[in-house]
Amino acid sequence: MKKLITTAIALxxxxxxxxxxxxxxxxxxxxxxxxxxxxxxxGISDNPDAWSGYQTAREGVRxxxxxxxENPVMPYVDLAANIYDSRDNKGNISCADxxxxxxxxxxxxxxxxxxxxxxxxxxxxxxxxxxxxxxLQINKCREERQVEKGFKYESxxxxxxxxxxxxxxxxxxxxxxxxxPDDELHSAWQTGKDFYYQRRGxxxxxxxxxxxxxxxxxxxxxxxxxxxxxxxxTYRFKWQKPGSLHRRFRGCNKNIRAANFxxxxxxxLNLETYLAWRGRGLPVEAPAxxx
Amino acid sequence: MAVKPPRVKVPxxxxxGDLVNIKTLISHKMETGNRKDKKGEKIPRLILxxxxxxxxxxxxxxxxIYTAVSANPYIAFFxxxxxxxxxxxxxxxxxxxxxxxSADMAVS
Numbered sequence: 190m191k192k193l194i195t196t197a198i199a200l201x202x203x204x205x206x207x208x209x210x211x212x213x214x215x216x217x218x219x220x221x222x223x224x225x226x227x228x229x230x231x232g233i234s235d236n237p238d239a240w241s242g243y244q245t246a247r248e249g250v251r252x253x254x255x256x257x258x259e260n261p262v263m264p265y266v267d268l269a270a271n272i273y274d275s276r277d278n279k280g281n282i283s284c285a286d287x288x289x290x291x292x293x294x295x296x297x298x299x300x301x302x303x304x305x306x307x308x309x310x311x312x313x314x315x316x317x318x319x320x321x322x323x324x325l326q327i328n329k330c331r332e333e334r335q336v337e338k339g340f341k342y343e344s345x346x347x348x349x350x351x352x353x354x355x356x357x358x359x360x361x362x363x364x365x366x367x368x369x370p371d372d373e374l375h376s377a378w379q380t381g382k383d384f385y386y387q388r389r390g391x392x393x394x395x396x397x398x399x400x401x402x403x404x405x406x407x408x409x410x411x412x413x414x415x416x417x418x419x420x421x422x423t424y425r426f427k428w429q430k431p432g433s434l435h436r437r438f439r440g441c442n443k444n445i446r447a448a449n450f451x452x453x454x455x456x457x458l459n460l461e462t463y464l465a466w467r468g469r470g471l472p473v474e475a476p477a478x479x480x
Numbered sequence: 481m482a483v484k485p486p487r488v489k490v491p492x493x494x495x496x497g498d499l500v501n502i503k504t505l506i507s508h509k510m511e512t513g514n515r516k517d518k519k520g521e522k523i524p525r526l527i528l529x530x531x532x533x534x535x536x537x538x539x540x541x542x543x544x545i546y547t548a549v550s551a552n553p554y555i556a557f558f559x560x561x562x563x564x565x566x567x568x569x570x571x572x573x574x575x576x577x578x579x580x581x582s583a584d585m586a587v588s
Contacts, residue, residue, distance in 0.1 A: 261552045264484040264507040345484065429509075429551040 227470030242414035262476035269349030279336035307355030313373035342452035355475035365466040381463030390447025417468040420477025490583040494561035536565035
């Protein structure tokens with residue numbers, strides 16, 4: 190009997206039984222194929238061909254993605270929720286003091302709500318003249334207001350905080366106008382686009398060779414996605430923990446035997462800006478779960 | 481590493497005789513002991529090896545966990561609601577360290 194139970198649990202951890210048990214009680218049905226499609230404002234999208242990796246994910250993965258309890262990023266979100274409310278820092282101020290509760294749409298004292306952040310970043314940072322993403326914005330706040338050292342990229346705290354913030358925008362369409370020549374982010378967008386189509390590394394491949402030319406085709410045992418960024422930070426089974434978009438970039442660069450760049454580097458910020466535009470209209474799925 | 485609290489999902493209210501689904505999720509690396517580090521030395525095993533659930537002090541579910549279980553174990557089971565009370569969930573790791581959490585359920 191003992192052996193039987195152990196086997197059953199092993200299966201559950203692998204997410205096999207999970208799919209069978211929970212398909213019924215998730216809010217977003219796994220069969221709803223519109224879930225991962227671009228919608229845009231008023232349901233009209235200028236980017237109708239975009240789709241996220243959710244579309245090609247297996248049923249069990251989708252079930253983990255959709256059920257906020259099973260989603261393995263949620264313990265990180267719980268951890269971040271404690272940090273969000275904590276005044277335990279040199280500035281003696283919590284995130285909630287300025288922004289209100291994470292789900293507060295008025296944004297508390299500062300009038301900057303967390304809802305919508307995940308859908309609209311990266312934004313232009315006038316101080317540096319460069320794009321700024323959610324991770325760097327969190328650290329900017331932490332350094333300026335809380336007078337503490339910023340969280341390390343890829344630390345549990347940082348992953349939790351970005352997941353917590355992006356989670357508030359779940360389902361909202363990604364907004365980006367960076368392609369507009371008048372937009373402040375336009376030059377970053379252009380550099381990011383050049384990066385995207387630039388062949389690099391020993392395998393001499395650009396991002397587009399996989400994610401445009403061969404999206405939906407099989408690479409080894411995996412289905413290639415369009416490489417959209419709307420689900421990050423994403424839990425990957427391979428990582429067995431959530432990871433940031435820049436970790437994914439580094440993995441991609443490594444796979445094509447190219448030199449990778451640092452977390453939060455200008456190259457990746459520009460690329461992130463381009464990817465946000467490329468996936469405009471897609472619903473924010475963060476924190477997503479993928480194979 | 482900051483400690484991430486485990487998550488449990490227990491219905492707050494249940495009708496007598498109902499089969500309720502209890503879900504638990506805990507963040508843990510579940511280091512198998514079979515991996516080697518960069519120097520070629522074995523990374524010692526560190527997994528959660530025991531999971532216990534007590535309802536009003538009496539054991540209702542327990543499991544011995546071995547290395548085949550992947551990281552961040554998700555364990556769910558059904559429980560027949562007969563009386564109101566408190567669930568106590570305990571996970572114990574190889575070093576004997578345990579994490580506990582409790583949840584209440586009212587049965588009418």
